Amino acid sequence: MRTLIINEIFYSIQGETSRTGLPTTFVRLTGCPLRCSYCDTKYAFKKGFKKSFDEIIIEIDKNKTKYITITGGEPLAQKDILLFMKELCDLEYSVSIETSNAYTIENIDPRVSIILDIKTPASNEADKNMIQNYNFLKPKDEIKFVICNLSDFNWAREYIKKYNLTSNCQIIFSPSYEEMPLSQLADLILSNNLDVRLQAQLHKTIWGPVDGK
Numbered sequence: 244m245r246t247l248i249i250n251e252i253f254y255s256i257q258g259e260t261s262r263t264g265l266p267t268t269f270v271r272l273t274g275c276p277l278r279c280s281y282c283d284t285k286y287a288f289k290k291g292f293k294k295s296f297d298e299i300i301i302e303i304d305k306n307k308t309k310y311i312t313i314t315g316g317e318p319l320a321q322k323d324i325l326l327f328m329k330e331l332c333d334l335e336y337s338v339s340i341e342t343s344n345a346y347t348i349e350n351i352d353p354r355v356s357i358i359l360d361i362k363t364p365a366s367n368e369a370d371k372n373m374i375q376n377y378n379f380l381k382p383k384d385e386i387k388f389v390i391c392n393l394s395d396f397n398w399a400r401e402y403i404k405k406y407n408l409t410s411n412c413q414i415i416f417s418p419s420y421e422e423m424p425l426s427q428l429a430d431l432i433l434s435n436n437l438d439v440r441l442q443a444q445l446h447k448t449i450w451g452p453v454d455g456k
């Protein structure tokens with residue numbers, strides 16, 4: 244029987260990406276080998292319960308939405324997540340995965356939308372970025388940069404040019420909560436004429452930083 248270690252399953256409004264505003268079931272997997280400076284889900288590093296695929300799907304089914312977001316922690320740290328996402332796609336759920344850029348995305352089912360979080364220097368985890376991953380992005384995927392300060396912004400702007408990332412898929416700039424004001428990031432994007440999408444975390448606007456996971 245296939246199982247995953249699950250930290251939580253919850254129903255909420257998607258606060259990020261092109262799916263912002265959609266009622267979504269979030270499946271948060273336990274465990275992450277990274278330690279980003281701004282991590283707001285440290286509670287998912289260790290705590291979790293083993294659940295079979297069927298048990299997880301029964302919980303998902305309680306929420307009447309087809310939108311599922313697989314998140315963490317780092318969901319790709321559990322290898323059976325690949326099979327689980329395939330099963331969800333076979334059941335005609337619309338699946339997205341939020342993943343750091345520390346694991347290969349090569350074997351993710353092509354029906355899944357990937358949100359690839361490229362780590363900036365201020366995260367303290369930029370050395371984990373897997374450059375090979377950019378070859379596997381599809382047009383419907385999204386690249387996210389969490390911007391902590393001006394130096395992160397400048398780094399991300401040059402990184403996008405270096406790897407020609409705008410040719411791959413939509414790029415999102417999201418301010419690190421309570422580090423970079425949204426208005427400052429908006430001004431920087433405009434003054435630099437960047438082809439990126441500014442992202443506010445809608446769930447935190449609605450419910451605040453604690454309840455808005």
Ligand code: SF4
Nearest residue numbers: 275277279282316343
């Ligand atoms: S990858 Fe995500 S879960 Fe892991 S430490 Fe960084 S922000 Fe936290």
